[in-house]
Amino acid sequence: EVQLLESGGGLVQPGGSLRLSCAASRFTFSDYAMTWVRQAPGKGLEWVSDISGSGGSTNYADSVKGRFTISRDNSRNTLYLQMNSLRAEDTAVYYCVRGWRSYPFDYWGQGTLVTVSS
């Protein structure tokens, strides 16, 4: 069964940075586009960013554009999300998800909590 394991979440002050990682296993990672989805406490799902299988194409939600950077290392089967200039409204559980665009998000990680607070 496909596995996606996020790490890197935690408490950070406003204006700070964090890098999330997602270790993928049990599928050919480079064959699949990947997406980050977040969920603020008690709120709905929000698409954050996605990246093609090769890493050559990326997209960002307007709410994070210019602050977050998605990347991947296919040799390590790992997806990343570099988050800079963090704001209180970025507080959420961040999910690593297989799939993108109009395709279904067929596998989800367990999520990692990011809390932005002073």
Place this chain on the structure above:
Amino acid sequence: QSVLTQPPSVSGAPGQRVTISCTGSRSNIGANYDVHWYQQLPGTAPKLLIYGNTNRPSGVPDRFSGSKSGTSASLAITGLQAEDEADYYCQSYDNSLSGSGVFGTGTKVTVL
């Protein structure tokens, strides 16, 4: 912000049928992009429930069904069970945004 609108909540007694609507526009559902549905049980990650408008992944009971027409889609749950109490989200793609997937606002299903 979500561009797909769902009712905040629906409820039904065990055994009943409930439906959840997902209303979009001509730049997403109406542009013939597929709609997918997810179930999120309390305290867990979302799980794919319906893909490609009407298809169920292996292991999803046939009590769950999806449909799509025009700029809207629907999820139906027949023979409602206590274990179906969860949040449900629709998802599609919107060509008016920066190439993004879009989620519905979410619906809480309560089994009475």
